[in-house]
Amino acid sequence: xKEVEQDPGPFNVPEGATxxxxxxxxxxxxxxxxxxxxDCRKEPKLLMSVYSSGNEDGRFTAQLNRASQYISLLIxxxxxxxxxxxxxxxxxWNAGKSTFGDGTTLTVKP
Amino acid sequence: NAGVTQTPKFQVLKTGQSMTLQCAQDMxxxxxxxxxxxxxxxxxxxxxxxxxxxxxxxxxxNGYNVSRSTTEDFPLRLLSAAPSQTSVYFCASRTPGxxxxxxxxxxxxxxxx
Numbered sequence: 001x002k003e004v005e006q007d008p009g010p011f012n013v014p015e016g017a018t019x020x021x022x023x024x025x026x027x028x029x030x031x032x033x034x035x036x037x038x039d040c041r042k043e044p045k046l047l048m049s050v051y052s053s054g055n056e057d058g059r060f061t062a063q064l065n066r067a068s069q070y071i072s073l074l075i076x077x078x079x080x081x082x083x084x085x086x087x088x089x090x091x092x093w094n095a096g097k098s099t100f101g102d103g104t105t106l107t108v109k110p
Numbered sequence: 111n112a113g114v115t116q117t118p119k120f121q122v123l124k125t126g127q128s129m130t131l132q133c134a135q136d137m138x139x140x141x142x143x144x145x146x147x148x149x150x151x152x153x154x155x156x157x158x159x160x161x162x163x164x165x166x167x168x169x170x171x172n173g174y175n176v177s178r179s180t181t182e183d184f185p186l187r188l189l190s191a192a193p194s195q196t197s198v199y200f201c202a203s204r205t206p207g208x209x210x211x212x213x214x215x216x217x218x219x220x221x222x223x
Contacts, residue, residue, distance in 0.1 A: 034211045043200055043214035044153070087152070089212070096141040096160035097168065098204075098212065102152030 001026060004090050006101035014109055017078045021104045023088030024070040032091040033064055035073050037084045038103065044087055047073075078108045112136050116201050116215035123191040123222045131186040131218050133201030141204045142184040143168070143212070144176065146197040153200065159184055191222045 006023045013019050025033075033050035048055065050062040050071050061074040071088055085105045091098040117132045135142065143158040145168075155168030157176040165176050173195060175187040184203075188195060198219050202212040 032207065032210065036211075041198075043216050044212070045214070046211035049209055049211060096143065096158045097155065097166070098143065099155070100145070100153040 002102075003027060003099045004088060004101040006086075006088055007104050009104040009106070011104065011106045012109060013078055013106070015078055015080060017108075018074065018076050019078060019106060020075075021073045021086055021088075021106075022070055023072070023090075023101050024068075025088075025090045025099075026069070027090065027092065027099075028069065029092050030069075030090045032098075033062075033071050034089040034091075035060075035062055035071075036087040036089060036100075038087055039084050044100075047086070075106075078106075080108050080110065082106060083108045114201055114203055114213050114215035116199075116218050118218060119216065120219050121221070123188070123220065125191060125193060125222060127191050129188050129191070131188070131199055131201075131220075133184045133186065133215060134182050135184075135201075135203040135213070136182065137203060137205075137213065138181060139203035139205050139210075139213070140181070141206065141210070142178065143202050144174070144184070144186045145200045145202065146170065146195075147200065148197050156186065156199075188220075193222045196220060196222045 035047040036044040038044040085103040087103045088101040144156040145153040159165045159178040201215040204210040204212045
């Protein structure tokens with residue numbers, strides 16, 4: 001079993017739709033959680049950290065469920081510019097080794 | 111503020127050649143890592159460092175060496191290039207803790223023929 005697993009995708013949604021991605025992790029010692037966005041042939045860029053209490057940044061909401069060991073990303077009112085691959089990242093506390101999920105591809109269509 | 115700088119951006123090597131991919135960051139980040147990403151695949155950790163003088167292996171370390179003599183620099187050395195090492199290589203740095211998301215360099219696209 002992979003240490004971090006994501007919905008396989010791809011997700012194809014119309015503009016304005018709400019879409020949610022899940023990511024499960026196997027290491028219960030994991031303490032830091034992030035969502036990244038990667039555009040085709042570009043470097044990943046930090047989208048948001050994920051906190052235990054959940055956090056929101058505009059149209060994006062991230063949730064953490066420690067008991068079930070998963071994190072989620074909700075995108076509301078999808079835009080064409082949201083089309084990208086979304087990666088979840090899990091890190092042990094204060095350890096340099098972070099594990100990336102394989103990513104979920106989102107395509108938002110007019 | 112340059113962030114994470116990787117050089118070169120593109121490289122073609124012949125099988126058996128060696129080379130060093132350079133990575134430098136100017137954010138005083140303690141942690142640095144090297145990842146490779148094959149077409150249509152996720153990121154796989156090659157080596158990482160939690161501070162100057164400290165390095166450790168990741169998921170796919172074979173064929174690569176690293177060193178961390180300063181906080182700023184974390185070069186990745188390919189010992190004897192093989193076609194299986196054709197990939198995009200990303201260097202990244204971060205600070206410890208929950209707010210310490212990685213900042214990535216723009217990548218080195220390596221082809222081994």
